[in-house]
Amino acid sequence: MLAVRFAVLVVVALAASACSTPKPGPLDPRPVHERESWAAEANGTPLGRVVLLEIDDPAGPVRLYRVENASGQWLGWVDVAGRVWQRVPFQADEQFLGVYPMEKGLALLYEVEVPVRLAPQPDGPAEASHRRSRQFRP
Numbered sequence: 423m424l425a426v427r428f429a430v431l432v433v434v435a436l437a438a439s440a441c442s443t444p445k446p447g448p449l450d451p452r453p454v455h456e457r458e459s460w461a462a463e464a465n466g467t468p469l470g471r472v473v474l475l476e477i478d479d480p481a482g483p484v485r486l487y488r489v490e491n492a493s494g495q496w497l498g499w500v501d502v503a504g505r506v507w508q509r510v511p512f513q514a515d516e517q518f519l520g521v522y523p524m525e526k527g528l529a530l531l532y533e534v535e536v537p538v539r540l541a542p543q544p545d546g547p548a549e550a551s552h553r554r555s556r557q558f559r560p
Contacts, residue, residue: 446480453478457485460540462528468492469532472500472540487524489531497531506530 446452455476462469470491477484487500498508498516506527507516519530528538 459543461543462489462532462538462540464529464532464534464536464538469534469538470494470497471543472528489528491532500524500527500531 455478456473457476458474460472462472470489470493473488473490475486475488477486485502489497489500491497496509498506498519500506504521504523504527506519506522508519508531510517519527522530525537528540529535532538
């Protein structure tokens with residue numbers, strides 16, 4: 423009788439462990455959330471927008487600023503430490519440009535000499551429909 427109870431407990435424990443969600447691996451996709459966005463302009467000329475992204479990572483949230491031109495194409499990234507990467511078409515990796523204050527990093531990515539000004543974008547219906555969660559593969 424004791425052996426039957428033990429066998430039932432082992433089967434239940436194995437079934438429960440088989441149904442549990444495995445811990446994500448280091449290369450598994452992570453949810454990405456758009457937190458804020460700003461319109462970028464220089465000397466009154468619209469350049470594009472800057473979007474604050476937050477990646478859900480087991481070690482804690484990772485925040486990056488995605489820089490887009492006026493057509494919505496990604497020009498590069500700036501992280502919270504000021505490291506700047508430029509996207510290069512048809513290449514797998516971005517080009518590291520250096521560590522700069524945000525104004526200088528944005529000027530490098532937009533290829534302008536003057537400071538880039540950021541203005542918060544209103545959170546209207548068009549912006550809310552554009553803001554969504556995505557998956558990011560590290």
